[in-house]
Amino acid sequence: MRKILIISIFYIISFNSMAQNDSLVNRLKEIVIQADKKLKKYSVGYKVTTLSDSVLVRNTESFTSLLRFNSPLYLREYGSGGTSSASFRGTSSSNTAVIWNGININSINNGQTGFNALTVSLFDAIDIRSGGGSLEYGSGAVGGTIHLNDYLQFTDTKQIKNQFVASLGSFETYRGLYKLKFSNSKLAINSGVSYNRSENNYKFLNTNFKNTNGAYENFGFNISAAYSLTEFSKLKFYSANYLGERFFSGELPNPLMANDKYQDFSHRNLLIYTHKKSRLSHEAKLAFLIQEYRYFEDKASSMFNFGKSKRYLANYDVSYSFPKLKASITSHSEYESAFGKTDQILERNRKQFSQSFIYNQDVNSSVSFDAKIRKDFNSDYDVPFTYALGVKVKPIKNLFFRANGSKNFRVPTYNDLFWPGQGNLDLIPETALQGEFGIGYKNNQFVIDIGIFYINANDKIVWTPVGDPDRSGVWVPINLSEVNNKGLEMSLSFNKTFSERTVKFNINYSYTIATDKTTDKQLIFVPKHLFNSNLGYTYKRFSFFYQQLFTGKVYTTESNSSDFVMPHYFVGNMGMDYRLLSSEKKQLTIGFKVNNVFNKYYEVLARRPMPNRNLNFNINYKF
Amino acid sequence: MKINKLLTKLFILSALFLASCSDDDTPQVPKGDYENGILISGEGSGAGTGSISFISNDLTTTENLIYKKVNSTELGIYLQSIAFDNERAFVVVDNANSVTVVDRYTFEEKSTITTGLNGPRYMAVVGDKGYVTNWGSTSDETDDFIAIVDLNTYDVDGTIAVGNGPERIIENNGKLYVSHKGAFGTNNIISVIDLSDNSVETITVGYKPDEIFVNGKGELVVLCGGNESWTGNETIASIVNINMSTNTEVSSLTFANGEHPSLMVLDNGILYYEVEGKVFSISEDATALSSTSIVESQGYLYGLAVKNDRIYLLDANFKDLSELNIYDLSTKNIIDTKAIALGASKIYFN
Numbered sequence: 001m002r003k004i005l006i007i008s009i010f011y012i013i014s015f016n017s018m019a020q021n022d023s024l025v026n027r028l029k030e031i032v033i034q035a036d037k038k039l040k041k042y043s044v045g046y047k048v049t050t051l052s053d054s055v056l057v058r059n060t061e062s063f064t065s066l067l068r069f070n071s072p073l074y075l076r077e078y079g080s081g082g083t084s085s086a087s088f089r090g091t092s093s094s095n096t097a098v099i100w101n102g103i104n105i106n107s108i109n110n111g112q113t114g115f116n117a118l119t120v121s122l123f124d125a126i127d128i129r130s131g132g133g134s135l136e137y138g139s140g141a142v143g144g145t146i147h148l149n150d151y152l153q154f155t156d157t158k159q160i161k162n163q164f165v166a167s168l169g170s171f172e173t174y175r176g177l178y179k180l181k182f183s184n185s186k187l188a189i190n191s192g193v194s195y196n197r198s199e200n201n202y203k204f205l206n207t208n209f210k211n212t213n214g215a216y217e218n219f220g221f222n223i224s225a226a227y228s229l230t231e232f233s234k235l236k237f238y239s240a241n242y243l244g245e246r247f248f249s250g251e252l253p254n255p256l257m258a259n260d261k262y263q264d265f266s267h268r269n270l271l272i273y274t275h276k277k278s279r280l281s282h283e284a285k286l287a288f289l290i291q292e293y294r295y296f297e298d299k300a301s302s303m304f305n306f307g308k309s310k311r312y313l314a315n316y317d318v319s320y321s322f323p324k325l326k327a328s329i330t331s332h333s334e335y336e337s338a339f340g341k342t343d344q345i346l347e348r349n350r351k352q353f354s355q356s357f358i359y360n361q362d363v364n365s366s367v368s369f370d371a372k373i374r375k376d377f378n379s380d381y382d383v384p385f386t387y388a389l390g391v392k393v394k395p396i397k398n399l400f401f402r403a404n405g406s407k408n409f410r411v412p413t414y415n416d417l418f419w420p421g422q423g424n425l426d427l428i429p430e431t432a433l434q435g436e437f438g439i440g441y442k443n444n445q446f447v448i449d450i451g452i453f454y455i456n457a458n459d460k461i462v463w464t465p466v467g468d469p470d471r472s473g474v475w476v477p478i479n480l481s482e483v484n485n486k487g488l489e490m491s492l493s494f495n496k497t498f499s500e501r502t503v504k505f506n507i508n509y510s511y512t513i514a515t516d517k518t519t520d521k522q523l524i525f526v527p528k529h530l531f532n533s534n535l536g537y538t539y540k541r542f543s544f545f546y547q548q549l550f551t552g553k554v555y556t557t558e559s560n561s562s563d564f565v566m567p568h569y570f571v572g573n574m575g576m577d578y579r580l581l582s583s584e585k586k587q588l589t590i591g592f593k594v595n596n597v598f599n600k601y602y603e604v605l606a607r608r609p610m611p612n613r614n615l616n617f618n619i620n621y622k623f
Numbered sequence: 624m625k626i627n628k629l630l631t632k633l634f635i636l637s638a639l640f641l642a643s644c645s646d647d648d649t650p651q652v653p654k655g656d657y658e659n660g661i662l663i664s665g666e667g668s669g670a671g672t673g674s675i676s677f678i679s680n681d682l683t684t685t686e687n688l689i690y691k692k693v694n695s696t697e698l699g700i701y702l703q704s705i706a707f708d709n710e711r712a713f714v715v716v717d718n719a720n721s722v723t724v725v726d727r728y729t730f731e732e733k734s735t736i737t738t739g740l741n742g743p744r745y746m747a748v749v750g751d752k753g754y755v756t757n758w759g760s761t762s763d764e765t766d767d768f769i770a771i772v773d774l775n776t777y778d779v780d781g782t783i784a785v786g787n788g789p790e791r792i793i794e795n796n797g798k799l800y801v802s803h804k805g806a807f808g809t810n811n812i813i814s815v816i817d818l819s820d821n822s823v824e825t826i827t828v829g830y831k832p833d834e835i836f837v838n839g840k841g842e843l844v845v846l847c848g849g850n851e852s853w854t855g856n857e858t859i860a861s862i863v864n865i866n867m868s869t870n871t872e873v874s875s876l877t878f879a880n881g882e883h884p885s886l887m888v889l890d891n892g893i894l895y896y897e898v899e900g901k902v903f904s905i906s907e908d909a910t911a912l913s914s915t916s917i918v919e920s921q922g923y924l925y926g927l928a929v930k931n932d933r934i935y936l937l938d939a940n941f942k943d944l945s946e947l948n949i950y951d952l953s954t955k956n957i958i959d960t961k962a963i964a965l966g967a968s969k970i971y972f973n
Binding site for chain 2 (some may be wrong): 117251252253254257258259297298301303420421464524549556557559561562606607
C-alpha cells in the first residue's frame with residue numbers, strides 16, 4: 001500500500017499531467033503495462049502533457065487537429081488533410097520526434113513524421129513532452145517528443161471490453177473504430193481497427209471553388225499483447241499497421257490544378273522481454289519497422305516517386321535500484337541498422353550504436369533528479385557526447401519547481417546528404433544546448449505550470465539556393481545559422497464538480513522568440529503567440545464543450561517582410577454529448593461536434609483555405 | 624469699357640489657352656498607377672506568392688505586390704512570365720495552371736483563365752489570340768502543347784501539339800517560334816508554327832534552347848544553354864542564328880566547356896548574355912564571344928534587361944525579397960538598388 005502511494009505521488013508530482021480528464025489517475029491504480037516506461041520514469045523536471053483516450057476520441061479529425069487544439073505545438077498543414085509537420089518552441093519539424101511505444105518512428109529520409117499519415121485514435125494515450133532531454137529516444141529531438149502509447153493491463157478475473165466509435169460528418173466523412181481488449185491474470189491483448197474516409201470537398205469561403213482534390217481514405221490495424229511468463233518476467237508484443245491514400249488539395253487562385261495523390265504504408269513491430277527481480281531489471285527489445293510512401297504527381301498516371309525505409313533495432317536495458325537511496329541506475333544500449341532509399345537515392349545503410357546511462361534519485365521527499373549521458377557511434381558521422389539533467393523540487397505542499405538542461409545533436413537526413421545533384425556530404429550534425437526553468441502549483445482542482453526556456457542551436461541545416469558557390473542556383477543544404485529560441489510555455493487546468501455539475505477548463509499558451517543570430521529576425525513559420533483552450537461542462541447526462549484556438553501571425557521571409565506573412569487566426573469548435581447508457585458494464589454516448597463554429601475563413605499556409613463550418617455526429621459505445 | 628475689352632480679351636485668350644491645353648492633355652491622361660515604369664515579376668516560392676513589383680521610370684517609387692494590393696488576392700506560384708497587348712497584361716503562373724488577365728496600367732483583374740492550361744510557361748499575343756506554351760503532365764513527355772486563348776472570351780479554344788518542354792514563344796511574320804528547353808528533362812528543337820494552318824516544323828539547335836529574339840538582319844537568335852554536367856550528358860552551350868525563311872542555321876558561337884549561360888537579351892543591335900553571374904555584351908554581328916564582362920552580379924543573377932542607358936540585373940532570392948540592381952550602361956556604375964518581388968525573374972517596361 002505504501003509502495004503504491006509512493007508511486008502515485010511520484011507520478012503526480014513528477015509528471016504534471018495536464019490530462020483533460022481523470023482517466024490517468026484512475027489507471028494508475030491498476031497494473032498497467034507500458035511498452036515504454038522510461039518516459040514517466042525519466043522525465044523529472046520536464047513538462048509532460050497527456051491526452052487521454054477520451055480526448056483522442058473527441059478529436060478524430062486528424063492527428064494534426066488533435067495536436068493543434070490540445071497541445072503547445074505549431075502545426076504546418078498544406079490544406080486540411082495534406083502534408084503536415086509539427087514543431088515545438090520554434091524549432092524545426094525534424095526536431096520533433098514521434099515515439100511509438102518507446103521507438104522513434106521519424107522517417108530516415110526527411111527526418112520527420114507526417115502528422116496526417118498516422119491514425120492515433122487506436123492508441124490509449126498520447127504524451128507530449130516539451131524540451132530536449134529525451135536522449136533515450138535519439139539525440140535529435142531538440143524541441144520535444146510525442147509519445148503514442150498502448151496500455152496493456154492484467155486483471156484478476158477474465159475481462160473482455162469492447163469499444164465501438166463511429167462518426168458521420170460533413171463533406172462525406174465517415175469514421176469507424178473498434179477496439180477489443182481481453183485480459184486475465186496472465187495475458188492481456190488489445191486490438192483495434194480503424195477506417196476513415198472523406199471526400200473533404202469543402203467550399204473555399206468567398207470563392208467559387210471547392211477543395212476538389214482533397215479526398216482521403218485510410219485503414220489502421222493495431223494489436224498488442226502482454227504475457228506473464230513467470231512472476232518476474234513478461235513478454236510483450238506490439239504491432240501497428242497503416243495504409244492510407246490521400247489526394248493533395250490545390251491552392252488559390254486555381255485549386256483545379258491539383259492532380260496529385262499520395263499513398264503511404266507502414267508496418268511496425270516490436271517484441272519486448274522484461275525481467276525484474278529484486279533490485280535488478282532487464283529489458284530486451286527487438287523492433288522491425290517498414291515505411292513506404294508513393295507520390296503520384298499525376299493521379300491518373302501509374303508513375304510515382306517513392307521513399308522506402310526498413311529499420312532493424314535491438315536494444316537492451318539493465319537497471320539496478322538502490323532502495324535506501326531511492327535511486328536507480330540504468331544502462332541503455334541500442335543498435336540500429338536502417339536502410340533507406342528513394343527513387344532518387346540508391347539504397348543506403350546507416351548503422352548506429354548508442355549507449356546511454358541514466359541515474360535518477362529522490363534525494364529526499366522534496367527533491368528528485370535524473371541525469372543522463374549518451375554517446376552515439378554512427379556509420380556516417382561522429383556524434384559527440386550528449387547529456388541531460390532534470391531536477392524537481394517540491395518545497396511545500398502543492399508547489400513545485402522544475403529545471404532541466406540538455407545538449408542534443410541532430411544528424412543530417414538521407415535527403416540532406418544524398419539527394420542527387422543537391423545533397424551535401426560535408427554536412428555536420430546540428431548542435432543544440434538548452435535549458436528550462438518551471439514553476440507549478442497543483443491541487444485537486446487546479447494545475448498550473450509555467451516554464452521559461454532557452455535554446456541555442458548551432459550549425460542548423462538549411463536548404464538554400466546560394467549554399468554552394470560552385471552550384472549557384474541549385475538548392476543545397478548547408479550548416480548555416482545559429483539560432484536562439486527563448487520563450488514561455490504555460491498550461492493551466494481547472495476541474496471542479498458541484499453535485500451534478502462538472503466544469504473542466506484548460507489552456508495552453510506559448511510565447512516564442514526564435515531569432516537567427518545573423519539577422520536578429522524572427523524565424524520563418526514560428527508564431528510568437530499560440531493559444532488553445534478547452535472548456536467542458538457536464539450536467540447529469542449532458543456534456544458540452546468548446547475549443548478555441550489562436551495562432552499568431554507568422555513571417556515567411558527571413559527579413560520579416562510585412563509583404564509576406566501568414567495572418568493570425570482564431571478558430572472555435574463546439575460539441576455536445578448525451579450519455580444514453582452509463583452503467584459499469586455498458587456506456588453509450590451520442591454526440592455532435594461543430595468545427596469552425598463561426599464559419600471563419602482561415603489559412604494555415606498561404607492560398608490554402610481551411611474548412612468552413614462543418615458538422616459531425618458520433619456514437620461511442622463501450623461494452 | 625476698357626475693362627470690358629480687357630475682360631473679353633482675357634476671356635478669349637483663356638479660352639484659347641484652355642483649348643490648347645486640353646488638346647495637349649488628351650494623350651497624357653494617366654492610364655493607371657503603373658504606367659511609365661518598370662514591372663518586375665517574381666516567381667514566388669514556399670515563402671510567399673508570385674508577385675509583381677512596380678518601379679517608376681525616375682526610380683523614386685517602388686511598390687511591391689501590386690496585384691495583391693489592387694485585387695486583394697494572390698497570384699500563386701510560380702509566376703513564370705507576363706505577356707502584353709496594348710491594354711492588357713497576361714500573367715502566366717505555371718503551378719497554378721492559370722493566366723490572370725489584368726489591365727496593364729491599373730492591374731485590376733479582368734479574368735483568370737483556369738481551364739485548358741497545364742504547366743503554362745510563356746505567352747505570345749497575336750491579334751485577338753494568345754498562344755501559351757504548356758509542359759503538360761510532368762510524367763508525360765509527349766503531351767506538351769500550345770494553348771490557343773481567345774482574348775475576347777478568355778477561353779482556351781484550341782491546342783497545337785508540340786515536342787517536349789516548350790518554353791519561349793514569339794511571333795514573326797505570321798509564324799510562331801517556340802524554343803524547347805525540355806521541361807524537367809532536356810530538348811534541342813525550335814518549333815515553327817505557321818499560323819495560317821497551325822502546321823508545325825522543327826529546327827534542331829543546341830540543347831536547352833531558351834531565349835529567342837529576331838535580330839536586325841531578320842535572323843532568329845537562340846541561346847542554347849547546353850546540358851549541365853549533373854545531367855550526366857554535358858553538352859556545349861551556344862548562341863545560334865537561324866535564317867527565318869529557310870529555317871536553317873546561319874552561324875553559331877560556342878561557349879567553353881562547362882559554361883552554361885542562362886540569360887540573354889537583345890537591345891539596339893547588341894546581345895547581352897550571362898555566364899556564371901557575369902554579364903557580357905557583343906554586337907549581334909559578332910563572330911566571337913566576349914572575354915571581358917561588363918557587370919557582375921553580387922548574388923544569384925536570375926533576370927536581365929537593358930533599356931535606353933540602363934542595364935537591370937535581378938539578384939533573386941527565393942526566401943525573401945529579391946534585389947534589383949540598376950547600372951548605367953555607359954559607365955557600368957551602379958545607379959540604384961531596390962528590394963523587390965520574392966524570386967524575381969523577369970523585367971518588363973510598361
